[in-house]
Amino acid sequence: MQTEAITPQSPQELAAGLKQVGYLPGDSTALVSFLAIKLGKPVLVEGPAGVGKTELAKALASHLNRTLIRLQCYEGLDEAKSLYEWNYRKQLLRIQVESQQAGWQDVQDDIFGEEFLLPRPLMTAIASEEPVVLLIDEIDKTDQEFEAMLLELLSDFQISIPELGRIEARTQPVVLLTSNNTRELTEALKRRCLYLWLDYPGLEHELEIVHLHTPELDQAIARKLVEIVHQVRQLDLKKPPSIAESIDWARTLLLLGSGDIDQATFKETMSVIVKHRTDLDTVAARVGVTLQPADASAA
Amino acid sequence: MPPPRSPNPAKAIYGGIPEQPPGKLDGQLLSFAEDLRNEGVAIGTSEILDAFEAIAHVEWGEQQSFKEALSATLAKSADDRRVFDLVFDRFFFRAAEAQAARANITESPGSNGPNNNDINLDTLRQQIAAALRDGSDDALRDLARLAIAAFGRGEGSGVLGVDVQRIRRALGLRTEPQPDLPSDDPRHDGLPRDQLRKFEQHLRRELERNLIERTASLPPKRPLNELDRALPSGPIQDLAAVHKVVAQLKRRLATQGHELKGHNRHAHVDFRRTMRASLQTGGVPIDLKYRPKRPRRPEIFVLCDVSTSVTSASTFFLSVLHALHDAFRKLRSFVFIERISEVTDVFERERDFRAASEAISRDAGVADVSGYTDYGRVWLEFLTTIEDELHPRATVIVLGDARTNGRPPRDDVFAAITQKAGRTFWLNPEPRLYWNYGDSVIATYEQHCTAFECWRTDQLEDFVKALTRPDSP
Numbered sequence: 001m002q003t004e005a006i007t008p009q010s011p012q013e014l015a016a017g018l019k020q021v022g023y024l025p026g027d028s029t030a031l032v033s034f035l036a037i038k039l040g041k042p043v044l045v046e047g048p049a050g051v052g053k054t055e056l057a058k059a060l061a062s063h064l065n066r067t068l069i070r071l072q073c074y075e076g077l078d079e080a081k082s083l084y085e086w087n088y089r090k091q092l093l094r095i096q097v098e099s100q101q102a103g104w105q106d107v108q109d110d111i112f113g114e115e116f117l118l119p120r121p122l123m124t125a126i127a128s129e130e131p132v133v134l135l136i137d138e139i140d141k142t143d144q145e146f147e148a149m150l151l152e153l154l155s156d157f158q159i160s161i162p163e164l165g166r167i168e169a170r171t172q173p174v175v176l177l178t179s180n181n182t183r184e185l186t187e188a189l190k191r192r193c194l195y196l197w198l199d200y201p202g203l204e205h206e207l208e209i210v211h212l213h214t215p216e217l218d219q220a221i222a223r224k225l226v227e228i229v230h231q232v233r234q235l236d237l238k239k240p241p242s243i244a245e246s247i248d249w250a251r252t253l254l255l256l257g258s259g260d261i262d263q264a265t266f267k268e269t270m271s272v273i274v275k276h277r278t279d280l281d282t283v284a285a286r287v288g289v290t291l292q293p294a295d296a297s298a299a
Numbered sequence: 300m301p302p303p304r305s306p307n308p309a310k311a312i313y314g315g316i317p318e319q320p321p322g323k324l325d326g327q328l329l330s331f332a333e334d335l336r337n338e339g340v341a342i343g344t345s346e347i348l349d350a351f352e353a354i355a356h357v358e359w360g361e362q363q364s365f366k367e368a369l370s371a372t373l374a375k376s377a378d379d380r381r382v383f384d385l386v387f388d389r390f391f392f393r394a395a396e397a398q399a400a401r402a403n404i405t406e407s408p409g410s411n412g413p414n415n416n417d418i419n420l421d422t423l424r425q426q427i428a429a430a431l432r433d434g435s436d437d438a439l440r441d442l443a444r445l446a447i448a449a450f451g452r453g454e455g456s457g458v459l460g461v462d463v464q465r466i467r468r469a470l471g472l473r474t475e476p477q478p479d480l481p482s483d484d485p486r487h488d489g490l491p492r493d494q495l496r497k498f499e500q501h502l503r504r505e506l507e508r509n510l511i512e513r514t515a516s517l518p519p520k521r522p523l524n525e526l527d528r529a530l531p532s533g534p535i536q537d538l539a540a541v542h543k544v545v546a547q548l549k550r551r552l553a554t555q556g557h558e559l560k561g562h563n564r565h566a567h568v569d570f571r572r573t574m575r576a577s578l579q580t581g582g583v584p585i586d587l588k589y590r591p592k593r594p595r596r597p598e599i600f601v602l603c604d605v606s607t608s609v610t611s612a613s614t615f616f617l618s619v620l621h622a623l624h625d626a627f628r629k630l631r632s633f634v635f636i637e638r639i640s641e642v643t644d645v646f647e648r649e650r651d652f653r654a655a656s657e658a659i660s661r662d663a664g665v666a667d668v669s670g671y672t673d674y675g676r677v678w679l680e681f682l683t684t685i686e687d688e689l690h691p692r693a694t695v696i697v698l699g700d701a702r703t704n705g706r707p708p709r710d711d712v713f714a715a716i717t718q719k720a721g722r723t724f725w726l727n728p729e730p731r732l733y734w735n736y737g738d739s740v741i742a743t744y745e746q747h748c749t750a751f752e753c754w755r756t757d758q759l760e761d762f763v764k765a766l767t768r769p770d771s772p
Contacts, residue, residue: 010358011357011364027363027364027367028363028367028370028371031357031364031367031368031371032367032371034356035353035356035357035368035371038356039349039352039353039356041349043371044375046376046377086575088571088574088575088578091575091578092574092578092582095578095581095582096582108579111578181377184376187341190375190376191343191345191346191375193375194349194353194371194372195370195371195372195374195375195376195380196371197377197380202493203491
């Protein structure tokens with residue numbers, strides 16, 4: 001399955017490659033990703049929910065022909081779940097089998113070998129033979145203690161295990177950290193990363209994205225759809241619609257075979273892009289009424 | 300690239316760092332970083348090194364790539380990013396102009412590009428409108444110069460904004476559709492607002508460039524407008540200092556998390572880790588391993604007065620609240636005047652301080668009739684809503700001036716609250732000298748809690764020390 005890994009020579013080349021795998025990067029996205037690969041530095045990707053932060057990692061992995069290793073962060077995530085753990089059951093077995101014949105020193109040397117190590121995502125990424133893409137998703141959900149633990153990994157690409165010594169990266173992984181900006185990350189972490197701020201795309205850019213995913217949808221409708229989504233994002237909502245939701249909406253319209261977005265269609269399908277009770281009311285009152293009434297064309 | 304020039308330290312563009320004679324870019328970048336630092340962006344040496352490394356990999360022909368490479372390495376938050384954009388424009392524009400002025404490079408009209416008289420005005424209008432629609436930034440810049448050559452001849456009005464609008468009108472560029480134009484004209488359906496604004500920026504910049512050429516001097520460096528940077532604005536005198544302290548506070552609270560834990564006498568044995576440790580002693584569990592003690596961060600309830608008598612202080616308080624919110628996982632914030640209202644979700648939703656304080660003044664609905672603080676009622680409401688959730692590990696912090704406006708202080712209810720909670724602190728924004736004068740009843744409340752005067756930033760720090768001290772009563 002693994003073909004040879006690709007190393008892009010220019011941001012433009014990388015952008016074209018990402019486009020081939022279904023991700024349309026903005027100029028800065030392509031450039032920063034390119035720098036990350038060239039400089040071997042992790043990238044901290046911040047931005048509102050649903051602008052394609054996680055997608056970027058997936059697209060990079062698939063374009064560069066690398067395995068994607070994903071570490072989903074949550075409150076209380078610790079080393080045992082993210083770095084490594086000793087397989088103590090196996091260690092116990094080994095002791096029972098060997099302790100009769102072998103001397104103490106042998107057993108001790110034995111049971112703290114790599115054989116008894118259970119690698120977790122970060123360790124896997126470091127130890128992999130092939131270069132990988134490592135995605136540390138929603139880093140802002142973890143504690144600051146965990147961030148501190150990441151520092152060694154991010155700056156030197158190595159992990160220290162007290163019993164074993166240092167494990168250094170065999171290949172240079174591309175590391176992406178995403179954050180929804182719910183908590184300010186520490187300076188130390190930021191200092192080690194390149195910074196990429198992903199915002200909602202501009203109208204034309206989003207239109208292209210929608211078109212890429214639903215090529216069958218009529219251009220005029222797609223444009224109207226994106227315009228409405230942009231209008232909706234202007235409102236003060238609990239959760240503004242993401243790019244994924246624009247695409248979902250486009251697919252919905254395609255499935256329903258709608259020829260135009262009028263008031264009726266909008267009312268029926270707006271739950272695809274707006275997902276809060278109060279938001280629904282706001283959107284209906286502010287955006288819905290600006291559309292053509294359904295029976296205007298019929299009458 | 301500017302033409303090479305003999306090194307002359309006296310001509311350094313900005314005082315601070317002298318230019319490096321051979322590779323002048325280094326000096327420029329360093330002084331750019333210095334400029335950023337002056338505007339409050341924290342940049343370390345490692346970041347500057349990164350920036351140098353990064354720009355080695357991008358093409359400089361396109362300004363956008365150069366800028367993105369720098370911003371990815373230097374500006375590492377949304378706020379910093381905003382400042383970066385402003386400083387970048389200011390810095391490189393001034394640097395280029397200073398260079399040009401020193402080298403006596405001027406652009407005499409007609410020396411490059413088509414002669415002014417040859418410009419067909421209608422074609423130009425069409426070209427600009429088309430470029431606006433297609434959104435090519437570089438084309439826009441070139442067209443902006445042509446537009447100035449065509450329409451903005453002469454000295455102009457002297458006010459850049461007026462000239463920009465005059466040229467825009469002359470070009471007939473509008474965002475709204477212009478149905479009387481032929482349908483193949485790009486302006487027929489109106490032009491995108493963002494593009495038009497960008498074009499206006501180009502116009503402004505080019506006009507400024509002309510001005511510099513005419514007068515052969517740089518206008519003074521304009522410090523970034525506070526509004527541009529979207530920092531909270533308020534009546535408090537020393538907002539910048541508050542923010543600095545609050546930022547330090549955040550860091551300190553973050554690092555002191557461990558000290559906040561309570562006494563945890565009965566630890567639980569971690570079986571897995573005990574077994575693992577026992578391997579070193581041949582399977583005999585000699586060392587008992589305990590479950591790690593999670594740093595216990597106290598549950599904090601903050602009550603903040605936002606009435607008019609403390610207007611100047613509430614900005615201060617709210618920013619403190621905001622800072623606290625990041626540092627403690629369990630923090631519930633309330634604002635009150637006559638009634639009390641929980642605003643915890645506002646802070647969770649809004650990362651930006653200004654947005655948060657706007658949302659609070661808009662939706663909290665804490666003023667009733669008079670708009671004067673009614674402490675008695677507030678205590679009652681607080682106690683009824685939150686009674687079940689107060690426990691001995693909870694910390695209650697009240698931010699207010701304890702001026703009851705002649706209403707009953709109801710310190711009995713307040714005492715009930717303090718008894719239920721583990722610790723209660725009162726932060727008073729008035730100097731101690733004014734305490735208990737007029738309608739201030741802080742002494743009544745002080746019997747039940749620890750009161751701090753808190754109208755200077757160093758006092759705030761004292762309070763934070765008290766708050767994070769582990770062995771408090």
